[in-house]
Amino acid sequence: MATEILVPVLGESITEATLGEWLKQPGEAVAADEPVASLETDKVSVEVPAPAAGVMGQHAVKPGDTVNVGAMIGTIEAGDGAAAAPKAEAAPAAAPTPAPAPAPAEAAQQAPAPAEHVDAAALSPSVRRAILEHGVDPATIKGSGKDGRITKEDVVAAASAKSSAPAAPAPVPTPAAAAAAPAGDNRREERVRMTRLRQTIAKRLKDAQDTAALLTTFNDVDMTAVIEARTKYKDLFEKKHGVRLGFMGFFVKAACMALKDIPAVNASIEGDEIVYRDYADISVAVSAPQGLVVPVIRNAESLSVAGIEKTIGDFGKRAKDGTLKMEEMKGGTFTISNGGVFGSLMSTPIINPPQSAVLGLHRIEDRPVVRDGQVVVRPMMYLALSYDHRLIDGREAVTFLVALKNAIEDPTRLLIDL
Missing domain, CATH: 3.30.559.10 (Chloramphenicol acetyltransferase-like domain)
Incomplete structure (x- = not known):
């Protein structure tokens, strides 16, 4: 039976908060009282402890969503996390028509997909600024902070490693491709919700x-x-x-x-x-x-x-x-x-x-x-x-x-x- 994760009492006169980030993903083992999410209030960040041991269930809200005190934001399922992995792997085998494996070239092109899982709202302002300044893909950075969070130092180190790596020879564009390339394609904007x-x-x-x-x-x-x-x-x-x-x-x-x-x-x-x-x-x-x-x-x-x-x-x-x-x-x-x-x-x-x-x-x-x-x-x-x-x-x-x-x-x- 699933145990609900509820927004705890946050302090006098505080009735709501913003979900900052999830510290545990679905399927991961969770110990009782282990932090599973962080909430941002008007003054500080507050970690939400797991109400019971088990496996992280589904996330009911996304980072950046506003939640009220007492609201359910996720669940803890029974289990120890280890048994959840084979169950997840068995699902494709039971499917009647499994999708064909991608060709090596296609697999290489699909490699950057983890970038979708890096939520800008879950990064601190200093980290977001550093990512924009150095032009580094956050999906390629291994975080050294608490629970694998990316720090500003991680971004600077990744940028330094990127600049020191030998550059691959750029392909010579055809005249048609050169005409189609937009001018100033290095101009970027990012909209990040205020905490x-x-x-x-x-x-x-x-x-x-x-x-x-x-x-x-x-x-x-x-x-x-x-x-x-x-x-x-x-x-x-x-x-x-x-x-x-x-x-x-x-x-x-x-x-x-x-x-x-x-x-x-x-x-x-x-x-x-x-x-x-x-x-x-x-x-x-x-x-x-x-x-x-x-x-x-x-x-x-x-x-x-x-x-x-x-x-x-x-x-x-x-x-x-x-x-x-x-x-x-x-x-x-x-x-x-x-x-x-x-x-x-x-x-x-x-x-x-x-x-x-x-x-x-x-x-x-x-x-x-x-x-x-x-x-x-x-x-x-x-x-x-x-x-x-x-x-x-x-x-x-x-x-x-x-x-x-x-x-x-x-x-x-x-x-x-x-």
Whole structure:
């Protein structure tokens, strides 16, 4: 008897999701609680576990389809998977008029057929972009990711192997064939349905622009002291705490101190009231295969730099694995986004409602600056604070950035709360 695979409860107020991809194909053996499909919600990807052990039955929905909580999306049949293969092979033998085997030339032409089974919607955006950029057929790529999924690195490696392979001599076209060949036949387009996460990001960012009075204030910070401290203590830090010492730990700690001094930056508008908070739940933008996600470091003001780095490291790992939980993405009071890891020099980040401010970090680069009347080269970073001008005045925004700058340029302040 078949066991139905149902869409699980996805979280408070979430009633539907989009089927991202099937992790098990019909006929494959499935263990109890083994992930068989992934669902995309407004915030994260959620894996659907098998309700029982057996053999994967038919898929009731396709990748990209919208499904409601509690809906049946597939079945698990009785069996162990091994017995299913002979049964499938026996079907052609029982047919009264089996189709003739194709000639070798025809078989060679039919070889690329597996490309039909590579669903563009099941590939991450970065993988789809890489496939378009390198002109690689995804059916020829062997995925090295989880459950054989194709990664961006797989695409780059396939493109490199393709370019290094000797090219077959091109046949000389006849005049008639040359006249029939369309000009610019290397121009291609691809339409890919937006993921539910991307749709939600687009809506929330547009809502922020429509409702908040956005303004961005800039400053720069000399990273010399933090770089020296990190270089001096990174090995001891990793040995003691089991996590690498990065820059985000310093910035989160410095931001918490500045938020305590300038509480409006940590506040929000609710109706005709302003909500002030004596705690700092810092949302940290983390890159995931489906796009940026923003998990929250709860009570960051009470954590040490080591505690902050451990939390961020855990978020980053689980974002890549798609195992972040819904509740970990809600309720932040202030956001830090580090575009510098991608090479950004300067940007104007958009706030994450109902928050009232977001701090943008950027790349570190050597620039000439004046110190004690002398021009010297220092590792500098631009800081950008975007904020809701309805709540935060320019003076408060500038004061916040100066307090942050002072703490980063003199990390001792972080120890003595100055």
